[in-house]
Amino acid sequence: MLDCRNFQLWQDLAAMPPERRGAAPDGLGRQMSKTPSTEACASFCSLQERVKFDHKTLGISGLRKIKLSRHFCEAKSEIVSQVQQPHPPELSDVAHIAEALSHGCDKVMELAVKAIQAQSDNNQQESSYPMFDITKVVTCVLPGLPEDNASVVQGFVVLLSDEQASVAHHLKEQPLKVALINGDLTHTYRHLGFKRPADVQHVRHQLDVSSSSKEDEWVEKVMKLLLNLKVDLILITGHACESMIHHCYRHRILVVEKVNSSVLKTFANSTEAVTVTYVTQLSEHCIGSGVQAAIWRDLCSFERKSSTAVRIFTGRTTGLVTVILTSCIYGKLQVLEDQFWACAYRLHHALKDGAVLPGAGRTEMLCVHHLQKQAKCHREDTYSDQQTKTGMAANLYRDVILQLMAEGFIDYITTVMVNTGRFSKVKARTVVSHHLQNCNDHEDIAAKFSQLVLENEKEAVAVFSAIKPEENSALNIYDNLSVKQEAWRKALDLVFLVLQSDAEVITGVGLKTEENLMLL
């Protein structure tokens, strides 16, 4: 079992008893009857999932509610008022949480944890509650290096050509003056929204003999300005023209192109530099100071086209972290980068929510279990209702709908199980129903639920042979709360809109009309 005492985990999703709505309390009498399908979505929405289970091994520090429903918002206020702020997890816990959230990508998740550690090293004066500021994380992929060379570096690491790297070499270990440009460093660049005049002809009275072009004039002007301001480093979000780079190289000004705008913002905050659109806008107060550059790694021995990774950082706390991803296989770099961002966002959301949901199908199983229980209760209720002849259409269908919702979840779980490649469709269903049967026999359901989808074979066998989680030392898997919640919501919204629609109006039907269309 995980040792994350302070981290809040939700183990049980206990739905509130659904509110009665059949009696048409609003007196409108317009909603007296509903078809099963429309009622299905209404009840889908009506599912209120609330967490009120205390897991002894994990030690929940407080109760929190999650409300999926937009209908039937009759919240039990005493539960809401009991909401406690969870005790913030400490950094050491984050590693455990991250492990449970890695979903098979352990290596890159380790990098994400290192990134959090690097960020919190930076701002110790702030609260100890670790948050993952994802906007201050950048990735840098280095092809050619073996995968275990991946690491996390404070500051901004960028791959530069040899020529640029030599400038960086000159500039290392001295405080640099930095200019930040949001745009291109070319003389033809214009800001967003500028309309270039169309159809302009240039007319000359005599032949132009002076050879200097407009671009050269511009470069000369800009260089003069940059040298005046003693700029050593220019970070730009766009690109710079060849001659500009060349001139900067000659004057030992380091130009870094295609910098992320969030990086630019971080540098602006930490160096008091002002981001400008045109280089000509630069003045004394726009220039930031206190930036350093260092050669992080020379990669000339690994690549045909030699390049150097240069690290740019400030002495002050910025929280800016670069995650360096490496692989010998070029095609794998993109996969690694995607995996890293998936892990980073998962961790980011988990820390933001302060909660996670049991993964590997456990949350869905709990929902299924609960829905089925509700459906059963409801069937009995309806039966007694009918005796008194007050049963209304909406109530009549409720148990069917709850059962259908449970089916939907079961379908999801079995699909995931089939996708692991270890189950056939039939076997997956058998396992799930066997599992549910077992849980129905016990009261303490959450403790009995175990993961249905696991990392490797032997654990799976251990789980499915006997449902005794106390003996199961397998790694627990967790999912994001808000992400899952949002996904369910979106799905329910869509279900509602689709079920409530009865016709499709296709405009502008052309020549190739279909057979069964009705034309107006």
Added chain:
Amino acid sequence: MSRLVKKSPSVCMDLPLNNSEISNKLHLMRELLRSCYGPTARLKQVHNNIGGHVVTTSVSSVLLPALSSSQPFINLIKTSILNHVSRFSDCGLFAAIFCLSLIEQSSASRLRGNVAIRVNKHLLAVCTNYLQQDDCGCRVKLDFCSSQNLITLARSIISSKPACVLAEPEMIHVSNMTVRAFLLTVPCNTPGTVSLGRIVTVTIEGQPVLESAVFPGLLVDIPDDFCFNKAHSISNPLHVVLFSISLAGDLPELGDGITEMYPGLDTESQILDQLLEIGKQVAKDEVKLFVCQKVIHPVLQQYLKGQGIIVVERLGITLMEPLAQLAGALPVATLHTRISPTTYGKVRDAGLRQFGSRKMLHLHPVGESAVCTMILCHRNETMLNELKVVCQKTEHLLRLTLKEPCALLGGGCTETHLSTYVRHKSKNEVSETASALGCSQTEFLLGVKMFCQSLEYVARSLEHDGGTSAIDLTHAHHWTVSSDVLKEHLEGSLGFCGCGLVGSCPSNKWTYLNTEYTEFSPAPLFRDTKQPKVLDSFAAKLSAMKVAVETANLALDVRFVIQDMN
């Protein structure tokens, strides 16, 4: 080179209503619109044939423009309904269903066309006269001393659009909010001619509906990295300058053609100089808020910010007029003359507000200004679009109540009540009316029956889930009976009528709406204690009725349809 193309002959169609193709299409259109009517309506998904954007809706103003027919006859009806919707926003579906039902009933009956037209016209006059009378049983006087009726009216409109997907508390919140917004647009202390203000609607996707709100004043979008000094709010009121031309530094619109330019000329820097000149003047005049409808050159922005001026660019055309109204500023449309200080406006102060990820600048008027901003939040785009349409419509209808401060009972009760009234009155005056209309009494009574059945058909259209509609034989209100209630339990299972004014009591008698029943005079209600729960707009419904009957009469009158095929 000109080329002569042989003209194809026009197509002429005799008696379009007898044409089976047209009557099938009319029937289809009626069924389509009928299923959109009321709070339990079914939705329609509108998209084009190449898989474009899908709109899910049940609102007539969105749905009707999407319906286009190859038959000019059907387009005629559609256009007429759309014209009503554009003027009154609501009751478009009512008008369409009523009109199509009248056409269908009249063409199915063997009544002579001109008799049906005359009877319809007469009965329309009977209805409108009755609705204007003070003792009209289905009209409610709106009391502006209390917001209750206004909220009920707003709620009835919003709740009749299920594609908004609002839960009960959300419905109440949105109804209260629209009424509040409407009240904010009515100026209180302006002497003389009063002109109503306006509501600016801002939609925010992804936030819960209950976070929707109304703010007096205007909210304008600002970029993420906007820095706001506390100092801005101290020196109040703030002077505002408003530009309606682009300050991006490009050449102003020169029109078509080729521009010749000397190489030494640097137009861009000249325009930039001009822009900075404006900046200097504005700074000298102590303007604190610089707003441009379009793009502002970054150099000018930098200069203005350096002078401690709040810069807002890309305001958009929709916000220009409200802002000019709020601040009392005149939009400047030139770079080349000195800005006259009379064009400056004033705002009391500016504050920051954040909704989800959107940052907005909240501008308050100096004195009273009837401009307010309604922030509408919903979880997804489809529902948000529908909610926006519905809220704007509600606002329009609330405005219409200022002209005629009354409303009609909703939930189908007005229709059944009117139908009973018309039946009773016609029966009593059958001999004189029939002779005045120049038709036999049988013909007249057949016409009355068609008219009343069409009205009742609209009331019945509110039900979509297999239930049936009933009418009580005392007050002639409309009741719905859900499909699973057995006939012997009918009396016990009816709670309230459609508008919520009449409760079921054992002495009442009911009959199903599509059955024959002996006509009676609807008894007036004593309405001191109870307030109706569903209200319809008076002006919109009255107009819808006129439009429906007149369109139906027009359609019945068409003998030939001549279509130019070139």
